Amino acid sequence: MSEITLNYAGPVDLDTYGRYRPGGRPGPRYPFQGRIGTPEFPAEPGRYHLYVAAVCPYAQRAAIVRSLKGLEDVVSLSYVDDDRDGRGWAFRERRGADPVNGFATLREAYEATEPGFDGHVSVPTLWDRETGRIVSNNFPDITIDLGTRFDGDPEADLYPEELRPEIDALNARIYEYVNTAAGRVGSATTEAEYGEARQAVIAFLEELDARLADRRFLFGSGITEADVRLWPTLLRFDVSDNPAARISERPLTAFPNLWAYARDLYQHPAFRENTDLTALSTPTGETDPWRIPAQPFQADWEQSHHRAAV
Structure with missing residues (x-):
């Protein structure tokens, strides 16, 4: 195997490259939709790399599933730099070079x-060393495949077959009312639209808070x-999403079961x-008076959660 030359992009340069734009490629925003475990992409240890x-x-989810399933020696991983200009995600010294290509x-x-x-250059991106x-x-798809297609930790059953319809249904609501909430509320152009959007998010957070009163995790003990x-967006709620979109007067810490659950995870x-x-x-968020x-x-994520007995 030939030695990889490690390269770094230049510093972020908005004057030269402008802000990132997803491009004009027709078709889906996430066009590469191969699946691990198919004849084209068999579940072979050492074959795949996560950027x-x-x-x-969304990328943090993939990294978490990789760890939950114990796949650190099965699927390799590397980080792009935190900041982007018009060139999109890049490799810089802060997070390290691309070790694969x-x-x-x-x-x-x-x-x-x-x-x-x-088109849109996004993370997570799953790369196949075999086909380049x-x-x-x-x-x-990436987290589902990492969680189900490899012989990882059998105790970490993240997508139990008997619960898949219920998990899929809840995931759809999580996507609408949590994962994309900041964009939905933040883009409101009238007071009425803003009020309706933010109240829908708050109602769902309250529903999740009630759901977690008698169970440790969303579907029980596992x-x-x-x-x-759900969790990566909760992590960002108080430091990013809520200040940007002005969703709720209450921080995450004011939802007692949801906050303890988030600390538990x-x-x-x-x-x-x-x-x-x-x-x-x-x-900082919008300055519209309404x-x-x-x-x-920034809350204390190290605070005891007392969830083990739930």
């Missing part, structure tokens, strides 16, 4: 897969795919070790 970003909640930017992986690619191309950048999809090694609290942004005040708030 992730510490700042991205020596790319300076993640766009090079997309262009190697589809020459002339002009992207398997998938479709984030929901962590599932639903917990992995954070204190699990698979979640803690794939979290960099310093990478989370603290933006938006409620919401300031960045």
Whole structure:
């Protein structure tokens, strides 16, 4: 095997490259949708590599599942830099070089897969060393496949077959009312639209808080795919999403069961070790007079959660 030349992109340069834009490629936003465990992409240890970003909640999910399933020696992983300009995600010294291909930017992986690619360069991206191309950048599929297609930790059954319809249904609501809540509420252009959007999010958070009163995790005593999809957004609620979109007068800490649950997960090694609290942004929100005040708030994630007996 030839030695990889490690390359770094230059510093973020908005004056030269502008802000990141997803490009004009027609078709789905996440066009590469290969699946592990198919004849094209068999579940072979050492064959696949994950590109992730510490700042991205969707990429953080993949890193967490990899750890929960004990796949550190099965699927390799590396980080892109936290910041982007018009070139998209890039490799810089802060997070390290690309150890697989020596790319300076993640766009090079997309262009190697589809020459002339002009679309969204996203993380997580799952790369196939064997064929030298992207398997998938479709984030929901990546965590499902990592959780089900390899012979990882059998105790970590993240997607039990008998619960899959219920998990899928809850995941759809988590995506609508939590994962994309900041964008939905933040983009409201009238007071009425804003009020309706934020109240829908708050009602769902209250529903989750009540659900967690008598169960440790969303589906009982074991962590599932639903917990992995919910948690990274909860992590960002007080420091990023709420200050940016002005969703709720209450911080996450004011939802007692949800806050204890979030701490419980954070204190699990698979979640803690794939979290960099310093990478989370603290933006200021819109100044429309009809938006409620919401300031960045960093809670104590090390506080005891007392959830083990739930």
